[in-house]
Amino acid sequence: MIRHSLVGHGQEPHIPKAVIIGMPGAGKTRIGKEAASLMGVPFKDSDRIVEKDAGRSINEIFEAEGEASFRQRESRIVGDLLRDFDGGVLSLGGGAPMTASVYEALREYRNHGGKVVYLDVDPEEAKSRSLRVKNRPLLRGQTHEKWMELYRERRPVYQSASNISLKPRGTTPDVIAQRLADALSERVVHVSNLDPYDVRIGAGVTSRLQVLLGEEVMRVALIHTTPVQRHSDRARALLRQAGYQVVDMVIPDAEAGKTVAVAQGIWERLADEGFTRSDAIVGLGGGAATDLAGFIAASWMRGIRYVNCPTSLLAMVDASTGGKTGINLNQGKNLVGSFYTPVGVLADLRTLRTLPNDIFVEGLGEVAKSGFIMDSEILGILEEKAESLRSFDGNEPEQWLEGVVEDLIERTVQVKAHHVSVDLRDVGVREFLNYGHTLGHAIEKIEHFSWRHGQAVSVGMVFAAELASLTGHLDRDMVDYHRSLLSSLGLRTTWDGGDFDQVLALMHKDKKARGNKLRFIILDGIGKPTHLDDPPLDAVREAFGRIRSKA
Numbered sequence: 001m002i003r004h005s006l007v008g009h010g011q012e013p014h015i016p017k018a019v020i021i022g023m024p025g026a027g028k029t030r031i032g033k034e035a036a037s038l039m040g041v042p043f044k045d046s047d048r049i050v051e052k053d054a055g056r057s058i059n060e061i062f063e064a065e066g067e068a069s070f071r072q073r074e075s076r077i078v079g080d081l082l083r084d085f086d087g088g089v090l091s092l093g094g095g096a097p098m099t100a101s102v103y104e105a106l107r108e109y110r111n112h113g114g115k116v117v118y119l120d121v122d123p124e125e126a127k128s129r130s131l132r133v134k135n136r137p138l139l140r141g142q143t144h145e146k147w148m149e150l151y152r153e154r155r156p157v158y159q160s161a162s163n164i165s166l167k168p169r170g171t172t173p174d175v176i177a178q179r180l181a182d183a184l185s186e187r188v189v190h191v192s193n194l195d196p197y198d199v200r201i202g203a204g205v206t207s208r209l210q211v212l213l214g215e216e217v218m219r220v221a222l223i224h225t226t227p228v229q230r231h232s233d234r235a236r237a238l239l240r241q242a243g244y245q246v247v248d249m250v251i252p253d254a255e256a257g258k259t260v261a262v263a264q265g266i267w268e269r270l271a272d273e274g275f276t277r278s279d280a281i282v283g284l285g286g287g288a289a290t291d292l293a294g295f296i297a298a299s300w301m302r303g304i305r306y307v308n309c310p311t312s313l314l315a316m317v318d319a320s321t322g323g324k325t326g327i328n329l330n331q332g333k334n335l336v337g338s339f340y341t342p343v344g345v346l347a348d349l350r351t352l353r354t355l356p357n358d359i360f361v362e363g364l365g366e367v368a369k370s371g372f373i374m375d376s377e378i379l380g381i382l383e384e385k386a387e388s389l390r391s392f393d394g395n396e397p398e399q400w401l402e403g404v405v406e407d408l409i410e411r412t413v414q415v416k417a418h419h420v421s422v423d424l425r426d427v428g429v430r431e432f433l434n435y436g437h438t439l440g441h442a443i444e445k446i447e448h449f450s451w452r453h454g455q456a457v458s459v460g461m462v463f464a465a466e467l468a469s470l471t472g473h474l475d476r477d478m479v480d481y482h483r484s485l486l487s488s489l490g491l492r493t494t495w496d497g498g499d500f501d502q503v504l505a506l507m508h509k510d511k512k513a514r515g516n517k518l519r520f521i522i523l524d525g526i527g528k529p530t531h532l533d534d535p536p537l538d539a540v541r542e543a544f545g546r547i548r549s550k551a
């Protein structure tokens, strides 16, 4: 069986971090070596190991034993290395994946989480480079025709054998090596809806835009706000380099961007720029920008492809994933929108470097929410790292960002992915992601959006915990735990604005409400969310009273 053959006798696999494949002259060795050195892991080239093992050069093996014998040697050695080259980067000879046994071994390796990287070079460039190297017996006396024939034969095999593809065209090997190192350190959370997609988390993942958008797309509308200009400049440069026509669309910041007027302005611009169904949207910024961009993608010509590039903690852990797109009305939050999934989400940790402290801290509200409803490990990390998280200023060491913060993002996205994979349309378990939001959205509205979403949700969770306690679902210790954890992170736990009747009217506009009946998400315990339908009005009023600072 596959698992058995790679893992061996009940041991953990010691598989390589990555295997690089591609045409001769693609730069597999140079780029692989450099990426390995950037990551501080060992590098091996299967051709060199075959030569060492045989005690003769590849040319000599071909001359003395013939190609079939070389392929047998290669297949055995690649098989061994795929089983036992712990965490290293391995480059394969250009023809290796064409051998059935190597192709199969690569498939097994991918099934165990291995990363097979196809260096998809321009065939002319690879040809001129490969002819400079002497020990390539199959390339001797090659005509241009024959080379292109080889390329056409091998390319589909490289494509289907790989799960990462890098196009070095127009870039230097150093840049590609850095991209490769970035791609290998990223984390991926899979969302399995009808239209499945991945959330990629890591430093530099924005460079994946081209792979996600694909070759059919001609025009890309890059929707973003001004505070993220530095990151949209980079995305725009990457998109132009990849050959797309980029139309830059700057929208008003935060909730001011989630309006009918802004959406209308963008629809008109798309029409003027001639956007068709095969064009695309990229939403880059905080949750407000990705909510709007998704809504534009969902509504333009009844739906075009879009990618989310979240740049705030909250957008990375929550808003960018799950396909809830929408805008606000004067009457309430997110009242108009649709469920429409992106083709991918790229959470580039480097963008967090410019994120102001208060926006990072509000994002912790949604992180804590995911801990409360499903993953107590998240709560453990938040408790342990509260002080450093609360004082985030963007200058944290790389290890911290790619350690604690990346762990929290990955875990929180896993919680989100779980709920939206099971219930995209929000008719059951997905509603658990709304913990704290019934009151939270009302607070945002009453405060004219001067309160940040995550802060409002934080108070909303304390309110929901109080309501759960009043209705016999949660004990007092848990309510106290909500207050102490959230405040240790710099989140609000009280609110003195509005009055009960105002709040009640807004809570009736919440999407969980049915007819005249309110519906809340509460907890029976950590990781045990449940619905609370139509609770006694007195309990709702009392819970509201308990979030006032003078309570």
Ligand SMILES: NC(=O)c1ccc[n+]([C@@H]2O[C@H](COP(=O)([O-])OP(=O)(O)OC[C@H]3O[C@@H](n4cnc5c(N)ncnc54)[C@H](O)[C@@H]3O)[C@@H](O)[C@H]2O)c1
Binding pocket: 225, 226, 227, 228, 253, 254, 255, 258, 285, 286, 287, 288, 289, 291, 311, 312, 313, 314, 315, 318, 319, 320, 321, 322, 323, 324, 325, 334, 351, 352, 353, 354, 355, 356, 359, 362, 363, 366, 453, 454
């Ligand atoms: N669709 C969903 O499932 C979902 C989930 C959660 C929240 N949301 C929505 O997301 C919004 C809140 O998102 P948010 O907290 O990101 O707020 P936001 O989008 O208002 O962004 C907050 C501020 O931070 C700026 N910013 C973002 N990234 C930055 C960076 N890297 N450097 C500097 N500045 C940066 C933004 O321009 C803005 O000024 C709300 O509208 C909420 O309703 C949606």
Ligand SMILES: O=C(O)C(=O)C[C@@H](O)[C@H](O)[C@H](O)COP(=O)(O)O
Binding pocket: 318, 322, 324, 333, 334, 366, 426, 430, 431, 433, 434, 437, 511
């Ligand atoms: O994805 C969901 O489902 C959520 O409820 C996530 C929430 O954190 C988010 O704020 C969402 O936008 C709220 O949606 P709404 O349906 O209550 O408007």
